[in-house]
Amino acid sequence: MTVHCRPWWRELGLDRNDPNEDDAGQARDHRWWVNAVIYQLTPWSFQDSDGDGIGDLPGVIRRLDYITSLGVDAVWLTPIFGSPMDDLGYDVTDFEKVAPLFGGDAAFERLLLLAHQRGLRVILDMVWNHTSDRHAWFVESRASRDNPKADWYVWADPGADGGPPNNWLSSFSGESAWIWEAARGQYYLANFLPSQPDLNWYNPDVRDAVLAQARFWLERGIDGMRLDAVNFFCHDRSLADNPMREGDCLPDGISPDNPLTRQRFVNSFCRPETLDYLAPLRRLADEYPGVALLGEVIEAEDSVRLAADYTAGRERLHLAYHGALLFDARMEAVHMRRILDRVLDAFGDRGACWIAGNHDFGRLHSQWNARDQDYPGDFHRMMALLLVCLPGAFCLWQGDELGLTEARIPEDIPPEALKDPFGRRMYPRLKGRDGARTPMPWDDGAAHCGFTTGDAPWLPIPRAHAARSVARQASDPQSTLNHWRQVLHWRRKQPALREGTTRVLDLAPPLFGFLREGAGQRLLCVFNMDGRAVRIDPARLGPLRCLNAIDGTPREDPFLLPPWGWLCAEPEADAAVAA
Template sequence: MVVGSTYPAVISRQESPDWWRSAFIYQIYPRSFMDSSGDGVGDLAGILQKLDYVMSLGVDAIWISPFFKSPMKDFGYDISDYCAVDPIFGTLQDFQQILAAAHQRGLKVLIDQVWNHTSDQHPWFQESRSSRDNPKADWYVWADPKPDGTPPTNWLATFGGSVWTWEPRRQQYYLHNFLVEQPDLNWYNLEVIEAIKQVARFWLDMGVDGFRLDVVNFYLYDRQLRDNPQRPANQPRPAGAAPNDPFFSQLNLYNFCQPNIAEVLQPIRQLMDEYPGSTTLAEISSAEDTIATSSEYVRGRDRLHMAYNSSLMNDEPLTHERLYQLIAQVEAAFGDGVICWTAGTHDFPRLKSRWSKFHVSADVQEQFDHLFVALLISLRGSCCIYQGDELGLTQAEIPFEKMQDPFGIAGYPSMLGRDGSRTPMPWYKDQPQAGFTTALEPWLPIPAEHQRAAVDVQAADPNSLLNQYRQLIHWRRQQPALRQGQLTLLPMPAPVLAFIRHCRQQKLLCVFNLSFDSAQLSLTPYPGCQDQTETGFTYQRQGDRLELPPYGVYFGELSQ
């Protein structure tokens, strides 16, 4: 696809306030997207340079991971000033240029907001830790030790060790669910909520279209400070959890996912409602039942707008049974709430590597990759892809001496860190550092196999995964049933997964063969079914008999 100089007709969020209900979102990790300054680290000006590429995908919005002032202990998820841009990424004016250019191209802009915790260098925490009676003494979670002097609870931090760290000046422990340098804000304090709302207003007044909210289900903790029980040996770990991660050795009942979360979500939603068409995308992390928990955060019109979870981010094959149950669970749990279907982010191993081990040949893997794009654009709700997944990038193997991720370094070699999914975007196959930077070395190395999958190579190949994403996302925009329709699962025998997306204007039959072998089915129950050939998938049809190749896909329009 060649992108011309003209941009699509721009529909503002005020004109289409429910745009987010079926949005296709593209996640940009700034450090690894494009380096304009030549220092080896991606930046805001680099994002601006590549907005036409993003627009060519046909997506509705971009989500930009943190670019705020930070000591970078967790690469921007430890914020020391919510309203300032870190110099490594550029300036506030650079971001305003992105905002204007994105809106000119019809793209909405979501920015990451890390409201569960701050950096320990944030002025709020510096004041809070200084004494027990300062104005911000209760802005973070502080607790006295147990009578024997040990931490208040046995809770574990997601990055290892206890969630509690001793502060000599207060003679108390503070809570940090992540790094020691990331103290948790106290969301039971109304002053904290008001301060967070002021941060949100700063960005909304600037023109951002919404927020991706980091680890929303960690906002509240059990105020009785009860210990977590140990996980029974026969109880499975949540979706996406590594089998050897000590964090999941406990049943995390009291350190997060508390039932009274609606009390703190309502003020956020009320604020967003003051900006019609703005939206929130909640990350639900580490929950025992990711689907049920996610649905709680978007239920009704007084909570958040969308939520995503790790249900598609674990190392399991996408079988007929698994997908049928997953879709059925989502449909039952979410109702009118919106799930954001997400199979990859900067926090999880690349989806290509998670699933390629289940396929026996490169040809079958390629067919599966294309099937997954079709599935993603067909499900009810919004969806999000992480930069590079449209190229089919694999999980990079980073040698220890090149690792940057504190989680990966601390857990090495038993735990897989996050560096392997954060390597820079390969733009040009034959340029040094894949055209990402002019520096001799980028902040993380670029694997040779990524360079071979560069944007320029795939853009020139009409059958590439990149062009399949482009074709299907653009096609999706033209299908009322996929943008606003309901979903009805069909009782097809394995390995065929099928459902109908339907609204007043259109009914679409969506069929997926989740098998290494060809599959046949009858279209007799769907008289007058018209093939949607513009999706580019191949199949054999004779009358009402349909044969799909391994990992084949079929779309057909049904009469109303």
């Protein structure tokens, strides 16, 4: 395939290998990802440009200035490759082609260049655990046991009873992860949909093919790769059963109603062998300074510890996100401190990446039992600031900056309109993922909130989302959108939030706080995680050189934190903040 898009550093006449290179005053920091804010979007639901009801890359281009206005560092796109689209594009048939549905290769080339001109980095979602069953590799592999790609996927003979070889379960059904293939007289492993057969990462030819796909896109100038389901890459080669779960300890981000909770995932995935296979990918990425590898590490017994393992040293990933914030309980200071202690113990000051919602795990405004707690707007303003002050990167899911809640089934999305294969199969036992994937409401005065000029969007837009449209919030200084803009732009001016160390403070609940130190700045961050006002003893904090009001309006008494309030301050250089 002919590559038309030159990497951004060549387009701007720069030498990417020069760590001192600078463009119009913008530092080319090759460690930009350490404490980055990454805006995740799915082209499906961002902006439709051609009236077919499905968003596309020309639509993303149309909204690039909006993304830039937020103050984020990078954009992560869900898969845009050739695919039957059984699962939002996470079932790939051609890793080197941008799907015509999204505008094809030319649209991507234009998007990449325009994003770079705005200082935005672009991260592509790489699906290397599995392919579509229509991929040419699998079509050949399933045909016989002795063709050149016979061992490119995970095949196994029937068990002693003639059924599947073991008890491994599909993440999308809770039923057997093994699918019978009559042509070979064997089962193949499919940890997700039956149409998503797992690649065999123990085969060196498969790993070489993955490296070739990675290099293809790195040469086109992308700034990062998000590795889908990276902890699924390897399986136990002896095909031993997964042990049954004991006790009530559940994996991060998994509902107790999910049938997966019956087993511990120690043989079907989360294998230590995967870590060894990351080294060639890391070495390849490091040939392109400024490129980051972001891993999805979820559905694990302890996603924090496992994600830290995936970023340990210089031969693994740069970042890996975990599910520590994905819990269905009230958000409290004690719980938040326990989480931060856990993350700092596992990661130290490198590699952590936070999510509070995404295309798989719902919306930020629907976390922490929010529907039952009915949190006020001040709570969500406080959480926005807290999330961008935490050490590590943070992934902000499209629409969360608007305060969108998850669409409800059947009130907002009729069951017959569900598109998520997991949701269709599991409803009504589980809510599925469509509720967090509905299209962006751009203009409440336009048809379909300005998302599409077609007859209907691919997923219904909840009626309540119109009141939270971009157009309506943009002119309101007190809106959720403008608060996110404030905190994200403020964050960029705080050197300690870009790189440095973190120390958790010993504060009595409902206060939660920490000290960020780095790049010549000490930044104290204290949050009142309760609906009543709390006063901080100034003696505990020592002399404060500067109080950061975020919005430029200092409070009369900065040590009196209103309900869901906060204090961000710079202690004097020699001040001893109570540990």
